[in-house]
Amino acid sequence: MLKKFFLLCSGADKDIMATCSNGEQNKFVGIGATVFFTAVMAFLSASYALYTVFDNYYSAVAFGLVWSLLIFNLDRFIVSTLRKRNHWQSELLQATPRLVLAIIIAIVISKPLELKIFEKEINTVLVKEQNQLALQNKEQVASYFQKDLVQNQQQIDSLKSEIGKKEKEVNELYSVYITEAEGTSGTKKMGKGLVYKEKREKHDRALQELDTLKNRNAIKIKALESQVEELKKNQEAKIKSVQPVLKEYNGIMARIDALGELSFWPSFFIMLLFLAVETAPVLVKMMTARGEYDFKLEDQENAVKQILVQFKEQQEVIQQVENEIQDKLKSELVNDTDLYDEKRKHWVGVLKDQAKAYTQKQQKVIKNL
Incomplete structure (x- = not known):
C-alpha cells in the first residue's frame, strides 16, 4: 500500500x-x-x-x-x-x-x-530591537512636545524674572529711604524730613506694585504650569499608546530581519x-x-506518435482524393447544358425584376417633382 x-x-x-x-x-x-x-x-x-x-x-x-x-x-x-x-x-x-x-x-x-x-535567538534580537524602537519613539515624542514645553517654561521664567526685577527695585528704594533717614546718603541729614517722606512714598508705591505684580503673575504662572503638566501627561500617554504596537513587533518580516542579524x-x-x-x-x-521504465515509456510514446503520424497521412490522402473528386465534379457541371439553362432562366428573371423595380422607383420620383 x-x-x-x-x-x-x-x-x-x-x-x-x-x-x-x-x-x-x-x-x-x-x-x-x-x-x-x-x-x-x-x-x-x-x-x-x-x-x-x-x-x-x-x-x-x-x-x-x-x-x-x-x-x-x-x-x-x-x-x-x-x-x-x-x-x-x-x-x-x-x-x-x-x-x-x-x-x-x-x-x-x-x-x-x-x-x-x-526562535530563541530571534526573540533575543527582537527584544533589543523593541527596546531600541521604544527609545526612538520616546525621543520622537519628546521632540514633538519639546517646543511647547520650552515655550511655556520661557514664559514662566520671564514672569518670575519680572517679579525678581521688581523686588530688586523695591529693595533698592527701601535702602534709599533708610539711608536718607540715617543721614548716610542723600541729603546727609539725619531724621525723617521731606525728602525722606518722598522716598518712603516712592518705596511704598513700588511695594504695592510688587504685590499686584506677584498676584497677577502668580495666576499666569499657575496656568502655565498647569499647561506644562498637561503637556507632560499627553507626552506620557503618547509614549504608552505606542507600547502595545512595539510589543507586536514580532511578525514574520521582523523575524526574518532578526534572523539576518x-x-x-x-x-x-x-x-x-x-x-x-x-x-x-x-x-x-x-x-x-x-532504466526499464524509461525505455518502455519511450516505446509507448513512439507508438502513439507513429499512430498519430499514420492517421495524419491518411487524413491527407483522403483530403487529396476529396479535392480531386471536387475538381472533376466541377468540370463536369460546367459542361452540363441542363444546369446552364436552369441558371440562365433564374438570372434572366432576377434581372427583369430589378429592371421593373428601378422603373417604378423612377416614376415615383417624377410624380413628386
Whole structure:
C-alpha cells in the first residue's frame, strides 16, 4: 500500500510501472517518498509562518495544507515531466528550469523553519530591537512636545524674572529711604524730613506694585504650569499608546530581519539541506542511467506518435482524393447544358425584376417633382 502511494507521488505511469522489475520500482518509490516528505516539510513551514501572522491554529493549518498540496503538485510535475534522453545536453536543457523552480521552492520552504529553529535567538534580537524602537519613539515624542514645553517654561521664567526685577527695585528704594533717614546718603541729614517722606512714598508705591505684580503673575504662572503638566501627561500617554504596537513587533518580516542579524552559516547550511532535499528527485533522474521504465515509456510514446503520424497521412490522402473528386465534379457541371439553362432562366428573371423595380422607383420620383 505504501509502495503504491509513493509510486503515485513519483508521477510514474502505473500501468507501465506494473510491468517493471522491483529494482526499477524501488527507484521511483524513493523519488516519490522525497516528493511526499518535501510536501510535509512545506506544510510545517507554511503553518508556522501563517501562525506568526494570524495567531490562529485553524487558519495556519488550513493554509499550510493548501500550500503543501501546491508544493506536492509542483514537485510531482517537475519529476514526472523530466524525460531521460540519449544525450546529456538535452537532459540538462530540460532539467535547468526544473532545477531553478526546485531551488526557489526550497528557499521558500526553508525560511520559516529556520525562524522556528532559531526562535530563541530571534526573540533575543527582537527584544533589543523593541527596546531600541521604544527609545526612538520616546525621543520622537519628546521632540514633538519639546517646543511647547520650552515655550511655556520661557514664559514662566520671564514672569518670575519680572517679579525678581521688581523686588530688586523695591529693595533698592527701601535702602534709599533708610539711608536718607540715617543721614548716610542723600541729603546727609539725619531724621525723617521731606525728602525722606518722598522716598518712603516712592518705596511704598513700588511695594504695592510688587504685590499686584506677584498676584497677577502668580495666576499666569499657575496656568502655565498647569499647561506644562498637561503637556507632560499627553507626552506620557503618547509614549504608552505606542507600547502595545512595539510589543507586536514580532511578525514574520521582523523575524526574518532578526534572523539576518544572526550568524550566517547555520542558516545557510539549513537552507542547503532543503536545497538538497528539493533538488534530489531531479538530480537522481539526471544522474541515473536510463532504466526499464524509461525505455518502455519511450516505446509507448513512439507508438502513439507513429499512430498519430499514420492517421495524419491518411487524413491527407483522403483530403487529396476529396479535392480531386471536387475538381472533376466541377468540370463536369460546367459542361452540363441542363444546369446552364436552369441558371440562365433564374438570372434572366432576377434581372427583369430589378429592371421593373428601378422603373417604378423612377416614376415615383417624377410624380413628386
